[in-house]
Amino acid sequence: MARVAILTWNGAGNQPPAIGIAQALIERGHDAVFAGYSGQRDYFRTRGLRFVPLRRAAAAWQDGPGASMFAVKLRAAWAAAEHLLDVAALLAEEKPDVLLVDCLMFGALAAAEAERVPTMVLVHSAPGALLPPGGPFEAQLLDAVNRVRARAQRAPLDNLWAGWLPFATVCTSIHELDPLAALVPQSFDFVGPIIERAAPGEWHSPWPFQDERPLVLVSFSTGPYWDQRSRIERTLCALAERPCRVLVTSGDTDVRTVALPSNAKLVTELPHTRVLPSVAVTVTHAGHGTLAASLRYGVPLVCLPNPAADQPALAAQVTALGAGRRLDGETATPAQIAGAVGDVLADRTYTAKARALAARIAATRGAAAVLDRLEQLAC
Template identity: 45%
Template sequence: MARFVFVTWSGAGNQTPAIGLAATLADRGHEVTFAGYDEQRDRFSSLGFAFRTLKHAQEHWPTAPPPDWMPILADVVWASGQHLRDIPDLLAAEHYDVMVIDCLMFAALAAAERASAPTAVLVHSAPGALVPPGGGLDQLALDRVNEVRTESGLSAVQTLWETWQGFPVVCTSAPDLDPPAHPTPAAVEYMGPVFEPRRGAPWIHPWGPGTSAHWCW
């Protein structure tokens, strides 16, 4: 049995594939913990996963919805210098065999790179749509990411994709869905869509298997 920790945040579509992968690992006997922000705790705890707060970054999470989320996400999630403390604290508090870090948490990846911790990158959508070189996210966050990397003693990168280099990268999409204008990093392994496990009782045919019904309108 191995111990996994998924480092994540509450994005629009990133949690579902992480939960799907985590559930598969748990079904195979592995121990899975999630680490992220307090607003995520109830969701992961309700699914039976242990949860750890990234405490230093959490201190900078807004107490009320801001007028514009993008600068907040850049400073508190994607390029949070606080992750340079949060990730070492997470690893010091408990032993994990593998970290799985969301692909947009570039500062957390820098912390993992500096710590030489066994880490995989989870790309939860088509890379060419999510973070293409020279695209909007590069323009918004690249300078800040390089500041964090410099603070970590790491070299600057020309694109955000370069932060994935050196790690195995798992993408829960298919290349045919998004042929990128730029070749994706060589380490990317496409595994196709991953879904959150169905909860509750399965649907049961009201007339039993193998029967047919005529509908009247």
């Protein structure tokens, strides 16, 4: 039995792939413990997963208004000097055989490099979409990361992908979704999307069985830091009284005063795997989790990306692949959203392209490939 410590932070879509890996580890008889931040404790424990805090970094994390959270995440998660001591404490207390570290926790990776502990990097998106070398996200992180690396007596990085190169690196995506696939180091292993296995259950449609109108899934980020409400409202306005059924999953968004048209239903949370087999098109922010889950079932997309993270690049890639449409997530009008959804429903080419990507995803090994490599590292 191997003991695996999974280092994580609350980035919403970064957590389900890690949970899927932990579930597979436990199923194979291994021990998995999550190490992260105080606000994540209940998220993992309600799923029956063991959780311990990264005490110093957790104390440095202070939730605030959305506009302030980039600085908080940079300081307390992505380039956290506290991780240098937190990782040492985790190794002493949990005695893991191997670490699985979120790809954006560069302080933890510097500590793992200094401690010479067997480590795997978990890239929870397409790396060329999430953190392209020379891109604006890297430009905001690189100096801070190198300051932490200097404290760990590690060499400075020219780009942040170089921070992953000392370790086994797995990417929970496919090459087709990466706009920089030709530039990605060969050592980065694309294992395919990994999802959290939901508890057994079925989705019971709130519409009559004989209702054959196409089902549109509306699902934006589960994280609290983006403008999700206006995207939900504009999409509902766009699809009101159209010949379709609309199912909205609202996540953490406060939707108590959102007007719901007669053809729409709203749920706070629903495992996508239960409903996607019935969905004709997904309207989404184009985060990797929702995007990849939809494509796994051959469902085309209408993308309203938030202006940061991997979403604009993934939305552009889906459009280039012919598996969906991209709009400006900040400014798209209800008329534009309605037009895009109508186009995707009417033109079966979008579904055909999405199904081709579904076949590609089905050919990947997912969590099994990650476990094989973790077991090798733990030996």
